[in-house]
Amino acid sequence: MRLVQVALIITAVSLAWLPAQAEEKASVSEIEARINQVQMQYNSFTDQVDQMTAEEQRLRQQLTQLREQSSGLERQRRQALDQMNRLYREMVDNPDTDISAAQSEYQSAVRAHQQNLEQVAVKTTELSGKQSESERIRLSKHSLVNQLELLKEQHRFARVNRLRDEFNRRGELEASQSLTCDRDETIRQCESRAELMAKQRASQSYLSTLFDNLSETDLVSERREESGVDVRVVGSNVVSSEYSGQRGYDVRLKVQMEGRLPRNHACELLGLDQRYCNESTSAERSPGEREVVKKPETESVMHRLVIRSNVHNDQVYIDGQRYGSTPVEVMLEPGRHNVEIARHGYDRYETSVDLRESTVVRGELSRSQFVFAAGERIQDVLSSDLEGPSLIVMPPGRGRVGDVSGNGRSNERPVRSVEFEAPFAVSVAPVTVSQFNAFIDATNHITDAEEGAGCAQLQEGQPVKSSQLNWQNPGYEVSDDMPVTCVSDRDAAEYARWLTRTTGKQYSIPTEGQWEYSARAGQRSDYWWGDSVGVGQANCRGCGGDWSGQQPSPVGTYESNQWGLYDTVGNVWEWTQRDKSSGSVVRGGAFNFAPSLARASARMEISSGFSANYIGFRVTRSE
Missing domain, CATH: 2.60.40.1120 (Carboxypeptidase-like, regulatory domain)
Structure with missing residues (x-):
């Protein structure tokens, strides 16, 4: 029988961590500081928008009062003119008639009316200036939203890198082990067993030391038991050893060890999605850094x-x-x-x-309430050789829209219920360049961007308008099957009205409720496939794929949702019907916006008439 004296003494000799394998592009604290800075800018812009809105309202009220005064002053001018003309006629019969007072009254009325018109012009100019300034601030707000979400993405990647740097480093501990050698053991076997036990104990202590010294130790420790971390012994030296009576053996080892935290387990420990630990989406790995891969097990284990x-x-x-x-x-x-x-x-x-x-x-099994894998396809005929957009019927029913998962922004709350008693059809994809071109050919419609408003594109994170950009030339090479962009909400509504006139069916732009109900396809997750955007499943910035961050992809490039709709996640933002209370809103995210803005509930307020090369639309049709 082996008599083991559990008298382990572990002394911290050196925790001289080696330098991290690579410098982070930006530290976690630096990114957090930048997030706070951008959030403060966003909050400031929000306050400015509120102030501008109040100022616009004040100017409108003043302008209304001036215009009402203008009508009264015009009446006074006409009355003074009539009085002066009457006195002129009296002078024919009575040359001594005094008309000076009437002339003075008329001149005063004319001056008062002219001053009023000048004040109207001044207030109109002031109001136009305020509206332009308000538009600029709103554009800055929606670029800041993107910056903020992208910084949060970068922050998550940086946290993963920091955790791995803190864990995947070498250290040294001294461990003492005492045991009683077995009668049938050789001296060398007893020594080896004692050294192995010391190494095992040292490894466990070193693992605890690693966890205790992490920057996010409280968060990570909650998931320690489920993690796949380990410690590799890279070397050891016997500091001292001695035998005592009754086959006793004592050994003191200096053990060199290295933490082993694979990238995917870093995400598990931090409670982050695996996309932040996926090699294709992580740009933080240095050229010389290699992922630690465990060798296949050769022992017969279960x-x-x-x-x-x-x-x-x-x-x-x-x-x-x-x-x-x-x-x-x-x-x-x-x-x-x-x-x-x-x-x-x-x-x-x-x-x-x-x-x-x-x-x-x-x-997690989901009840099979509906079967819409193929869907009921509808495609109205526009002319003998032209068909309208392909649509698919959405089922009637109830759904919850808004920040259902709790991961959203304040403008996605409160969560509300929507109910559709009758089915409605939604175009399977955003309206394409080819489909919009047919509308232009048939109506000679001129878009807001072409009329002089210009089309915006992101430059260094900021939307910059250009009169050179339009739906035919949005700043990147287009093909017929790409979603049309550089169209305003008014252009989109006019396209839907053209379909209505041409087909006799009722077409429109989706309401926000219709859009999210259809995009969710009966799901409560952030994306129709789950709470993670994943890699290569949609066209958004940092989502992987050839199009990510570059330009829109042809419609239908990625898989459809459960109800047969394509591109409800990313590619291009999509206009929804303007609501008097919330104004114009786009949904769905875009190729150059953060993945979190492509969630089903994500929404972005945009000024009516605005056009950008990352905003398109789709249509709905009632029965």
Whole structure:
């Protein structure tokens, strides 16, 4: 029998951390300072908009009063003129008639009326100036929103890098171990066992030291038990060793160790989505930095796999073999295993698990309320050789819109319910360049941008208008199947009215409720596929893919949602019907805006008549 004396003494000899592998482009604290700065600018602009709105209202009231006075002064001028003319006629019969008072009264009336007109002109100019200044501030606000969200993205990446830098570093501890050698052990075997036990204890202590010294230790420690972190022993030296009576052996080791935190586990510890640890979306890795990859296990081991779900009376299948209803607990060999959870009336849950450690799979099954995989397609004929936009019917029903997940901005609250008693159709994708061109050919419509308002594009994060940009030349090369941009809400509404006149059906721009109800497709998550934007699933800045941050992609490049709609996440912002209380609003995000602004509930207030090369639209049609 082995008699082990658990008399471990660990002394901190050196925590001389090695430098981080690469300098961060910007530290977490620097980014936080920048976020606070931009947030203060945004709040300041919000206050300025409120002040401008109040000032505009005051000027409008003054202008209304002046115009009302103008009508009264005009009446007085005419009355004075009539009086003077009457006295002139009397002078014919009576040359001694005095008309000086009438002349003076008429001249005073003329001067008063002229002064009023001048005041009207001055106030009109002041109001126009205030409106222009208000427009500029509103544009600055929506660029600041994008800057703020992109900084938050950068902040999350920086937190991941900081955590890995703090964890993936070397340190040194001294560990003492005492034990009693077995009778059948050789001296060397006893020494090796003591050294191994010292290393194990040192590794555990070093792991605790790493966690205790993290910048976000409180947050990370909550997920420590579920993390995949480990410690690698890179070297050791015997400081002292001695034998005592009764086969006792004492050893003191100086152990060099290195923390091992794979990138994906950093996101798990911080509670961040895996996209912030995905190599294709992380620009922070230095050229010489390599991801730590665990070598395949060669020992014959078994790992525990637990399967749970949110429903009862389901069936679990692992690699095609049925294991009964959840919860299921089995021991399996390392490697990849396919897991399916099924129940009648629910969508099947499927996932693939690369089993390298004890793992829990929690399947969320959704009730199969509707079947809209193909959808009911509608496409009205515009002429003998021309068809309108392809639409798909949305089901009637109730839904919740707004900041359902709690991840949104203040303008997404409060959450409200919408109900549609009758089905309605929505164009499967934003209106394309080709479809808009047919409208231009048929109506000779001139867009607001072409009439002189110009079209905006982002330059260094700021929307800058250019008279050279329009729907045919938005600042990037266009194709017929790309979403049309550089169109205002008025242009979009005019397109819908043209469809109504041409087809005899009722077309319009979606209301905000219609847009979000359709974009969510019955889901409560931030995006129709889940709460993470993921990688390569949509065209938005930092979302991966050839188009990200560059220009719109052809419609339908990415998968449709559950109800058959394309491009409800990113690509181009989409106009919704103007509401008197909230003004003009665009939804859906864009190729050059942060992923968080492409959430189903994200909304951005825009001045009516504004055009940009990142804003388009889609249409709806009633039965």
